[in-house]
Amino acid sequence: MNMVALIQKKKDGKALQREEIQWIIDGYVAGSIPDYQISALLMAICFQGLDKEETFALTEAMRDSGDTIDLSPINGIKVDKHSTGGVGDKTTLVVAPLASACGVPVAKMSGRGLGFTGGTVDKMESIPGFRTTLEPSEFLAQVNAIGMAVIGQTAHITPADKKLYALRDVTATVDNFGLIASSIMSKKLAAGSDAIVLDVKVGDGAFMENLEDAVTLAKLMVEIGNSAGRRTVAAITEMGQPLGKAVGNSLEVIEAIETLKGNGPADITELALKLSGIMVYLGGKASSLEEGMEKTRAALTDGRGLSQLRRFIAAQGGNEAVVDDYSLFPQHTVEKKLTAETSGYVHRIEARCIGLASQHTGAGRATKEDTVDLSAGVYVHRKVGDAVQAGEVLATFYGNDEAKVDAAAAEASKAFTIGTDPVEAPKLIKEIIGLETEWN
Numbered sequence: 001m002n003m004v005a006l007i008q009k010k011k012d013g014k015a016l017q018r019e020e021i022q023w024i025i026d027g028y029v030a031g032s033i034p035d036y037q038i039s040a041l042l043m044a045i046c047f048q049g050l051d052k053e054e055t056f057a058l059t060e061a062m063r064d065s066g067d068t069i070d071l072s073p074i075n076g077i078k079v080d081k082h083s084t085g086g087v088g089d090k091t092t093l094v095v096a097p098l099a100s101a102c103g104v105p106v107a108k109m110s111g112r113g114l115g116f117t118g119g120t121v122d123k124m125e126s127i128p129g130f131r132t133t134l135e136p137s138e139f140l141a142q143v144n145a146i147g148m149a150v151i152g153q154t155a156h157i158t159p160a161d162k163k164l165y166a167l168r169d170v171t172a173t174v175d176n177f178g179l180i181a182s183s184i185m186s187k188k189l190a191a192g193s194d195a196i197v198l199d200v201k202v203g204d205g206a207f208m209e210n211l212e213d214a215v216t217l218a219k220l221m222v223e224i225g226n227s228a229g230r231r232t233v234a235a236i237t238e239m240g241q242p243l244g245k246a247v248g249n250s251l252e253v254i255e256a257i258e259t260l261k262g263n264g265p266a267d268i269t270e271l272a273l274k275l276s277g278i279m280v281y282l283g284g285k286a287s288s289l290e291e292g293m294e295k296t297r298a299a300l301t302d303g304r305g306l307s308q309l310r311r312f313i314a315a316q317g318g319n320e321a322v323v324d325d326y327s328l329f330p331q332h333t334v335e336k337k338l339t340a341e342t343s344g345y346v347h348r349i350e351a352r353c354i355g356l357a358s359q360h361t362g363a364g365r366a367t368k369e370d371t372v373d374l375s376a377g378v379y380v381h382r383k384v385g386d387a388v389q390a391g392e393v394l395a396t397f398y399g400n401d402e403a404k405v406d407a408a409a410a411e412a413s414k415a416f417t418i419g420t421d422p423v424e425a426p427k428l429i430k431e432i433i434g435l436e437t438e439w440n
């Protein structure tokens with residue numbers, strides 16, 4: 001095969017064959033096809049698109065470019081949960097304990113934060129002693145012993161996606177449905193769970209800024225998962241404002257703990273119950289979504305979810321006393337407040353802006369190599385729809401560097417819009433896709 005001819009074919013709007021896609025991915029990972037040719041192909045894909053067959057083939061070629069995890073030694077139907085990324089999204093730390101407390105084994109790999117979005121691995125590392133790397137045998141044994149484990153993605157999963165994603169990032173070729181769907185789903189398929197719940201975020205703090213695009217992406221990912229034999233359901237959820245109130249690593253873990261204690265913000269609580277309810281249903285522990293949600297609500301109310309979080313922290317070497325004593329988390333030394341200039345109602349809180357502010361405090365990274373300040377971040381005191389009086393605190397910024405915290409406050413001052421009329425909070429869960437699919 002000839003790479004120049006394949007680039008030309010895609011540039012002319014023709015579909016690539018499965019074998020051609022496989023050849024390109026194999027050659028790219030092996031180093032025989034250079035970045036500049038893949039860049040040209042990616043740009044042609046952005047203009048001409050990928051059809052479903054091409055998207056399925058690309059997903060499978062990337063899945064098979066590295067290790068695939070065999071979770072068969074774990075008993076039961078393993079269900080994974082994946083968020084397309086947002087600001088303040090700590091749902092994994094609530095959803096995984098709730099689902100596993102209801103008998104669904106959760107064997108999950110998570111990522112780190114980049115840019116204005118956070119990552120579960122960084123959040124977990126704010127727990128003193130917590131290990132985000134486990135040997136494969138330890139990972140499997142832990143899930144069989146306590147029902148859940150969450151680790152960082154291993155280096156050997158989907159190397160093709162790692163290389164491609166890095167290239168897409170610097171060639172303005174991230175925003176294509178087929179490329180995004182195949183990138184996410186190749187990792188999910190390689191990670192080995194039997195069923196997958198996708199949380200597709202929509203809004204200015206997400207990849208997909210409008211509902212139509214989010215639905216298109218969600219449908220494509222559900223089709224990829226189902227056609228690969230993994231029952232897949234997607235929830236389309238609000239990311240126009242941050243999820244919950246805490247943004248930043250230890251702040252978010254504390255909010256997840258509070259949520260499992262029954263004191264969480266309404267949105268994170270509702271989302272966690274819905275997503276874990278879907279997991280319980282897909283995991284065969286409930287005969288409907290409603291029953292799944294009743295079970296996860298019971299696990300929240302009677303404290304089984306919180307007990308499961310304690311067990312999980314201890315199993316991965318973390319100090320489980322953090323659940324009762326938040327002073328054990330890394331501490332900030334600098335704090336600054338942003339207050340409302342006028343009275344009224346919060347009309348808008350731009351999630352992306354709050355995410356950037358959190359990054360400025362030191363909680364996020366601009367490049368993969370940056371280290372993060374685990375104590376830093378933003379706490380949003382008022383959410384969309386809340387009434388506010390002039391002079392009241394809208395957000396607090398935490399960190400260990402005065403200049404960084406000042407920069408964060410300056411960034412976030414653009415995030416809030418206060419209006420005189422009352423407004424409704426935006427609908428949190430917009431749509432659920434794939435629940436109706438027949439499955440045996």
Ligand code: URA
Binds near residue numbers: 084174180183184
């Ligand atoms: N997240 C991914 O893993 N890949 C993409 O292409 C976009 C978001």
